[in-house]
Amino acid sequence: QKEVEQNSGPLSVPEGAIASLNCTYSDRVSQSFFWYRQYSGKSPELIMSIYSNGDKEDGRFTAQLNKASQYVSLLIRDSQPSDSATYLCAVNIPSQGSGTYKYIFGTGTRLKVLA
Amino acid sequence: DAGITQSPRHKVTETGTPVTLRCHQTENHRYMYWYRQDPGHGLRLIHYSYGVKDTDKGEVSDGYSVSRSKTEDFLLTLESATSSQTSVYFCASSGGAVEQFFGPGTRLTVL
Numbered sequence: 738q739k740e741v742e743q744n745s746g747p748l749s750v751p752e753g754a755i756a757s758l759n760c761t762y763s764d765r766v767s768q769s770f771f772w773y774r775q776y777s778g779k780s781p782e783l784i785m786s787i788y789s790n791g792d793k794e795d796g797r798f799t800a801q802l803n804k805a806s807q808y809v810s811l812l813i814r815d816s817q818p819s820d821s822a823t824y825l826c827a828v829n830i831p832s833q834g835s836g837t838y839k840y841i842f843g844t845g846t847r848l849k850v851l852a
Numbered sequence: 853d854a855g856i857t858q859s860p861r862h863k864v865t866e867t868g869t870p871v872t873l874r875c876h877q878t879e880n881h882r883y884m885y886w887y888r889q890d891p892g893h894g895l896r897l898i899h900y901s902y903g904v905k906d907t908d909k910g911e912v913s914d915g916y917s918v919s920r921s922k923t924e925d926f927l928l929t930l931e932s933a934t935s936s937q938t939s940v941y942f943c944a945s946s947g948g949a950v951e952q953f954f955g956p957g958t959r960l961t962v963l
Binding site: 779783786837840843844845 | 951952
C-alpha cells in the first residue's frame, strides 16, 4: 500500500468552479501535511500547510484535515486557468529512532481549469 | 521563498562517469533533502541530512551518496552513472516538521 495516495486525474473543472483535490495517507504518526503546486517543468511550490484537524483557509485555497480518517483535501475556489497544474500532497513523518523527519509525497493530481 | 539553488541546472553525461550535483541554501535550515522525480513515480526521496555530517537513506538510495560539510551545502554524487538515473533531481530544505522548500531542479541525462 502506498503511503500517500492521490487520484492522478486529470481533474477538469470549468473556470470559476470549485476544484476539490483529495489525499489519503497510511501512517498514523504523521504530524504535518502540505499541498504543493507544480507547473510543468518547474519545481514544487508550497501553497498550503495544515497541522491540526479542521479547515485552514488562505485566499482561494482551503485545506481540510481529518486525522481519524487519515484524509487531507484541498479546495480551490473560483478556479482560474492559471491554477492548471499538478498538485502534490505531502506528509511529514518522524523517522523511527533518529528523531528526524522525512516527507512522503503522493504522485500528484493533474488539474485542468477550462476557460 | 527560501533561497535554494542547484547546480548544474542541466547535465548530459555518459554511462559509467561520476556526477556530482550541488545544493546550496541560505536559510540556515537544519534539514536538506535530495529527491528524484520520474513520470508515474512522483517525488522519491534519495537521501536526506539532519545536520552537518549527519545523513540518512531514503527509499531510492542505491547508486547514490551524499555529503554535507557545511549547513548550507548538500552534495549528491552518482559514483558511476547509469541510464536508470536519468531524471529530474530536486533539492529541498526545511527547519524541521514544517514547510519544505524546493530548489529549481537539475535535469540529468545519462547516455
